[in-house]
Amino acid sequence: MGSQWSRDKVYLRAKHEGFRSRASYKLIEIQEKFAVIRRDDNIIDLGAAPGSWLQVLRTLTDGRVLGIDLNPIADIEGIETLEGDLTDPVVQKQAKEMLGTVCIVVCDAAPKLSGHKSYDQARAIALGEEALLFACNVLKPGGNFVIKSFQGADFPELLAAIQGQFYAVKTYSTKATRKGSTEIYIIAKNFKG
Ligand SMILES: C[S@@+](CC[C@H](N)C(=O)[O-])C[C@H]1O[C@@H](n2cnc3c(N)ncnc32)[C@H](O)[C@@H]1O
Numbered sequence: 001m002g003s004q005w006s007r008d009k010v011y012l013r014a015k016h017e018g019f020r021s022r023a024s025y026k027l028i029e030i031q032e033k034f035a036v037i038r039r040d041d042n043i044i045d046l047g048a049a050p051g052s053w054l055q056v057l058r059t060l061t062d063g064r065v066l067g068i069d070l071n072p073i074a075d076i077e078g079i080e081t082l083e084g085d086l087t088d089p090v091v092q093k094q095a096k097e098m099l100g101t102v103c104i105v106v107c108d109a110a111p112k113l114s115g116h117k118s119y120d121q122a123r124a125i126a127l128g129e130e131a132l133l134f135a136c137n138v139l140k141p142g143g144n145f146v147i148k149s150f151q152g153a154d155f156p157e158l159l160a161a162i163q164g165q166f167y168a169v170k171t172y173s174t175k176a177t178r179k180g181s182t183e184i185y186i187i188a189k190n191f192k193g
Pocket residue numbers: 020021023024046047048049050051052053054068069070071084085086087108109110111112127
């Protein structure tokens with residue numbers, strides 16, 4: 001009951017502060033701890049709907065910010081959006097045509113859950129691998145990548161793949177993550193290119 005109460009409090013705080021979802025606090029926390037984003041960075045946000053990370057990103061950089069999602073994202077001033085699948089090469093090409101190479105890719109994408117834990121975890125890792133390919137395709141050398149993942153059987157493989165592409169990689173469970181969740185963020189800095 002205690003955790004339900006605190007979940008509701010976080011949700012209400014997000015609404016009160018004008019964020020579209022509680023996910024906003026996860027990105028704020030990651031930025032405070034790891035200083036991933038700099039003032040002039042151009043940024044691509046994968047799996048960006050409904051848009052609370054985009055709202056936070058708009059306050060963190062004066063650069064261009066592009067949000068991509070399967071679902072439409074309601075307008076946010078100063079934010080560009082693309083409706084499509086991050087695994088689709090056409091979408092990746094469009095994103096590159098719009099912004100060129102960028103300094104930051106963030107990814108909070110998650111597939112729809114089926115309820116079968118190991119199947120869902122495998123799909124989430126597969127999506128993470130696709131997001132890594134996307135990031136490697138659009139990042140400048142020295143760029144940073146933040147991605148949500150889920151701990152489980154295939155997680156070490158994804159982590160190792162990211163470690164192969166970036167000089168500094170850490171994992172972090174945010175305080176805003178629900179208790180008991182396997183959700184974990186990978187903070188990858190300094191893309192080898
Ligand atoms: C947890 S939500 C993201 C919340 C977002 N960070 C925010 O702050 O509003 C996960 C999103 O990933 C998106 N998604 C899942 N698979 C995707 C894919 N293949 N391509 C693009 N978006 C995807 C879903 O549509 C969903 O909107």
